[in-house]
Structure formats: C-alpha cells, structure tokens
Amino acid sequence: MTSQLHALCFDANDPLRLSRFWAGVLGRETTDDADGGHTLLPNDDTGFRIRFLPTREQKSGQNQMHFDLTSTSPDDQQQVVARALGLGARHIDIGQRPEEGHVVLADPEGNEFCVIEPGNSFLADCGFIGALACDGSQEVGYFWSRALGWPLVWDQDQETAIRSPRGGPKITWGGPPLMPKTGKNRLYFDLAPPAHGDQRAEVDRLVSLGAKRIDIGQGEAGRVTMADPDGHEFCVLTPRD
Numbered sequence: 001m002t003s004q005l006h007a008l009c010f011d012a013n014d015p016l017r018l019s020r021f022w023a024g025v026l027g028r029e030t031t032d033d034a035d036g037g038h039t040l041l042p043n044d045d046t047g048f049r050i051r052f053l054p055t056r057e058q059k060s061g062q063n064q065m066h067f068d069l070t071s072t073s074p075d076d077q078q079q080v081v082a083r084a085l086g087l088g089a090r091h092i093d094i095g096q097r098p099e100e101g102h103v104v105l106a107d108p109e110g111n112e113f114c115v116i117e118p119g120n121s122f123l124a125d126c127g128f129i130g131a132l133a134c135d136g137s138q139e140v141g142y143f144w145s146r147a148l149g150w151p152l153v154w155d156q157d158q159e160t161a162i163r164s165p166r167g168g169p170k171i172t173w174g175g176p177p178l179m180p181k182t183g184k185n186r187l188y189f190d191l192a193p194p195a196h197g198d199q200r201a202e203v204d205r206l207v208s209l210g211a212k213r214i215d216i217g218q219g220e221a222g223r224v225t226m227a228d229p230d231g232h233e234f235c236v237l238t239p240r241d
Helices: 015-026 074-087 138-148 199-209
Strands: 004-012 030-032 038-040 049-054 065-069 103-106 112-115 129-134 152-156 159-163 170-173 187-192 224-227 233-236
Touching (some): 015 030, 015 074
Antiparallel strands (some): 004 187, 065 129
C-alpha cells in the first residue's frame, strides 16, 4: 500500500505571514498546525495540505521546487499577478527570456513561483495550481511515481511528470543539468501511510525504491526524515486518514 501525499511543507521564518500570503493567492482556508506552524487546507479532493513550519534558517539559493499557477486569459493572468503583488510578492529575474509568456514572482520570503500564460496545453485541465515544478532527474521522477502510486503522464528527453489518478496538479521534473544543492530544501513533501498502514513498513518500501533515511537533527516524534535518489528531503509521518 503506497503512502499519500499528505502535505507540501514550507520552512518559513514567519509562518503566519507566509500562510496568509498563500491563503490569499490560492483562496484557501488556514488552520493552526500542531507543530507550531499554519496549514492551508485543500479545497477539493485532488489537493494536498500546504504547511508552513517555523525555521530560523534563511533562504539560500533558488528553491528546488515551485508552483506553476495557471490563468484563463491575459486579463486573468494580470489579475493573478496583481493580487499576488498586492499581498506582498515581487517580480524576480531567474533567467527567463523576454519572449516567454509566464511571469516569475517571489513570495514574501523569496520563494519563487510562476503565473503561466493562458493556453498552456500541458496544464490545461490541472486547476489553478497547475504544477509543482521540480529540479530533478528522470530517475527521481520514476521514484516518485512508484512511491505515490501516481502514473507517469510525461516521460521525454529526461523530463518527467506524474499526476494523481484523481486529478489535480502535476508534479514535474526538468531533467539535467541539476542545480547545486545549497543546504536543506525549504519546500519538501510529507507522506503518510493510510490509516491501516504501517510507518516502518512504508519506510522500508521507500528504501527499496531508492530512498534513504537521513539525520538532519530533526528530533520530531512521529516523523522519519528521508532523502529521494536526488538527495532531496521528505518526511514519512505516522498513518492517518
């Protein structure tokens, strides 16, 4: 039995502020988190929680993953950008070309995200969060397909993408060259076995797929910290619904 993608976690210097920003951008409700952070609840059955957890570490380098937000028209794209800017985002340059139609922004703590131009066929039926775009190898795309039980929906030129059978956002990996890792990732996944599952058995299964257990001084009860084949961190929680 595979784990579910329980949450996408953000390490945040100000979890409350960052959760309020993303709640405003995404139109989601917030709730307090048991670990001292804040959580955005999914607004349909294809989504996942978004958790903002406290850290003292400052952002270093470009994130390994970011949101691609969709738009339905040029006016809609401008409205999404304007809403994000009004909530505290800013324009950034990460090397995008002037002829590219997407707009690159950073949230109040510098986490990158894109607002994609209308008419993008790859994200056509994915909803407002079109994709979680990741830096990663073809191997890691295969790993996450097996880890989550999500089928590959793209596998070409070492670029991969997976998507839940229920729909929702795609998770994509861009293939080589990979960015150098600059410390612990600020965005990472929380996985959870189903209510009748077993955390230890799931950790063993993920190790058999190519993950490894790591120690980053977390010391949190009920969480096992691991790294995928590209070395990017994720956590396995205790079973839950």
